[in-house]
Amino acid sequence: MQTKNSDPFAFGVLVLDPRGEVTCATGFARDEAVRQRVLERYHHEDRRRGMLAIDGDPKLIASFRSSEDATLFFIQDATSKSTLFDFVTNVDFAHLVFDYFLNNPYESVVVVDDQARVRYIPPVHERFFGIEHGEAVGKKVTDVIENTNLHEVVRTGKAEIGKLQEMGGVTRVVARIPLTDNGKTVGALGRVMFKGPETVLELSKEVVKLRSEVEFYRSELTGLKRRTFGLDKMVGNSDAIRQLKADISKVAPLSVPVLIIGESGTGKELAAHAIHSLSRRSENPMVFVNAAALPASLVESELFGYEAGAFTGAEKKGRKGKFELADQSSLFFDEVGDMPAEVQVKLLRVLQDGIFERVGGDRPRHSDFRLISATNRNFQEMIANAEFRLDLYYRISGVTIRMPSLRERPEDIPELVQSFLVAFAERHRTSVKGVDARVYAYLKELPWPGNVRQLLHEVEKAAIFCDGPEITLDNFRLMSHEVPERPAAPPAEFAPKAPAPASGRIQDAIEEMEKTMIREAMVRHKGNKKKVAEELGISRAYLYKKLSGEEPEPA
Numbered sequence: 001m002q003t004k005n006s007d008p009f010a011f012g013v014l015v016l017d018p019r020g021e022v023t024c025a026t027g028f029a030r031d032e033a034v035r036q037r038v039l040e041r042y043h044h045e046d047r048r049r050g051m052l053a054i055d056g057d058p059k060l061i062a063s064f065r066s067s068e069d070a071t072l073f074f075i076q077d078a079t080s081k082s083t084l085f086d087f088v089t090n091v092d093f094a095h096l097v098f099d100y101f102l103n104n105p106y107e108s109v110v111v112v113d114d115q116a117r118v119r120y121i122p123p124v125h126e127r128f129f130g131i132e133h134g135e136a137v138g139k140k141v142t143d144v145i146e147n148t149n150l151h152e153v154v155r156t157g158k159a160e161i162g163k164l165q166e167m168g169g170v171t172r173v174v175a176r177i178p179l180t181d182n183g184k185t186v187g188a189l190g191r192v193m194f195k196g197p198e199t200v201l202e203l204s205k206e207v208v209k210l211r212s213e214v215e216f217y218r219s220e221l222t223g224l225k226r227r228t229f230g231l232d233k234m235v236g237n238s239d240a241i242r243q244l245k246a247d248i249s250k251v252a253p254l255s256v257p258v259l260i261i262g263e264s265g266t267g268k269e270l271a272a273h274a275i276h277s278l279s280r281r282s283e284n285p286m287v288f289v290n291a292a293a294l295p296a297s298l299v300e301s302e303l304f305g306y307e308a309g310a311f312t313g314a315e316k317k318g319r320k321g322k323f324e325l326a327d328q329s330s331l332f333f334d335e336v337g338d339m340p341a342e343v344q345v346k347l348l349r350v351l352q353d354g355i356f357e358r359v360g361g362d363r364p365r366h367s368d369f370r371l372i373s374a375t376n377r378n379f380q381e382m383i384a385n386a387e388f389r390l391d392l393y394y395r396i397s398g399v400t401i402r403m404p405s406l407r408e409r410p411e412d413i414p415e416l417v418q419s420f421l422v423a424f425a426e427r428h429r430t431s432v433k434g435v436d437a438r439v440y441a442y443l444k445e446l447p448w449p450g451n452v453r454q455l456l457h458e459v460e461k462a463a464i465f466c467d468g469p470e471i472t473l474d475n476f477r478l479m480s481h482e483v484p485e486r487p488a489a490p491p492a493e494f495a496p497k498a499p500a501p502a503s504g505r506i507q508d509a510i511e512e513m514e515k516t517m518i519r520e521a522m523v524r525h526k527g528n529k530k531k532v533a534e535e536l537g538i539s540r541a542y543l544y545k546k547l548s549g550e551e552p553e554p555a
């Protein structure tokens with residue numbers, strides 16, 4: 001057959017009279033064999049119109065229509081159109097599907113050729129544009145359809161999906177798809193995707209809703225992960241630590257204020273993190289306040305925030321304070337026992353009912369925060385000495401959790417040492433050092449006034465100075481002689497009295513040495529007090545006191 005595969009648009013037309021005689025045969029239909037195959041298949045049909053898929057060589061698709069005086073066949077070579085052939089073979093009402101796609105207002109397509117001339121426009125569109133049936137065929141699409149871009153799609157070969165198109169005073173969401181054959185753009189089709197942007201708006205609202213749900217579940221998942229992480233970070237398996245973990249798990253989900261007491265370095269901040277992580281507020285970050293470091297002059301703006309233009313130097317838009325930031329989250333008040341009396345009184349109301357006012361503001365605000373406080377001070381003594389308000393104490397201590405000192409749980413030392421060595425190796429990308437068995441026995445005997453923090457630093461220093469694969473007793477002995485032991489009792493006891501002259505007294509010498517170490521560490525850590533306290537194995541409150549005794553008044 002001449003036309004086979006040489007022309008993708010090749011077709012044939014066959015017309016029969018009522019007696020079944022051929023009255024017209026063009027293209028494919030001139031071939032006797034093709035006619036025979038089509039008619040054989042047609043003789044089994046009792047429909048008046050439809051499509052026939054005829055297997056063989058070549059594969060053929062014939063659509064037919066019969067009336068009183070004639071039957072018309074439109075025959076196409078289906079060799080290169082296997083999908084179409086399969087479709088027609090399997091769907092014996094294929095013509096209805098085509099009908100639907102050609103006539104339904106929201107499915108029907110406009111087809112243009114490679115010159116962007118209209119090849120097909122469905123009747124519903126003709127009516128919409130007020131044109132006669134068939135009038136648009138052959139015209140430039142831009143002359144027929146308002147605001148079309150089909151000509152550009154033909155030119156560029158690039159699809160345009162979900163574009164808005166104004167037509168006859170209404171907006172539709174349309175898709176314009178290039179049609180390619182053997183890599184060449186032979187035309188394009190355009191179809192309405194949605195009646196109007198409102199439909200898309202609805203869909204996008206749905207997407208936003210689903211996204212926020214995904215976000216919620218994602219944060220739930222992170223929360224779940226953090227939940228175990230919170231307690232897992234607390235190393236130790238002694239009775240004291242197991243009891244502590246059980247207490248934390250019990251208290252954490254309740255919204256009561258928690259006061260964590262314990263010597264410096266026992267892990268109070270770690271416990272606060274665990275409480276927050278195990279609470280329903282864990283999706284939001286915990287807000288920190290170091291009460292000891294809070295100057296009375298800044299307390300209100302820091303804690304309650306301020307309105308725009310509240311004072312010179314204030315941020316233009318105003319600023320949220322810590323209480324506002326902690327809404328729906330936890331507020332961690334570290335070193336709460338070191339809070340000056342004038343600060344204590346300012347907190348009574350907000351800690352009672354969550355109500356506060358921003359500086360320069362004239363309306364009360366409310367924050368739903370959960371208070372977690374920590375101190376290494378002895379409250380009983382402080383209350384007795386009128387250093388801490390009893391009413392405030394009641395508000396912060398809904399539940400009190402006591403952190404056991406390291407002396408109370410020496411059996412945890414090996415596990416702590418191991419975990420510090422693993423973390424050290426990870427941080428410095430080295431292999432994990434082993435530990436000589438005698439080391440543990442030695443460490444268990446020490447008083448550990450700086451508790452876990454001090455142990456951590458001793459272990460890290462030992463790891464730094466250890467050249468071999470195993471940390472030995474010597475590494476520790478060396479370190480512990482270099483670092484003077486400091487008790488972890490209330491910092492006030494250790495606050496410098498007055499600059500001591502070189503008197504020859506041991507106490508003065510220790511203070512001098514301490515000052516030097518603090519000064520050097522402040523330089524090393526560029527003034528980062530947290531790091532300085534960590535490195536020196538002292539509490540931040542202690543460091544603040546030391547610094548305030550040393551630093552000259554600002555000019």
Ligand SMILES: Nc1ncnc2c1ncn2[C@@H]1O[C@H](COP(=O)(O)OP(=O)(O)OP(=O)(O)O)[C@@H](O)[C@H]1O
Pocket residue numbers: 233234235236262263264265266267268269270271374375376416452453456538539540
């Ligand atoms: N049980 C523990 N397991 C592992 N690390 C711990 C544990 N307890 C404390 N640490 C570590 O010891 C250091 C001090 O802990 P943290 O800051 O929580 O103590 P703190 O009681 O708040 O001290 P301070 O009162 O001086 O602020 C931190 O590096 C912390 O990670």
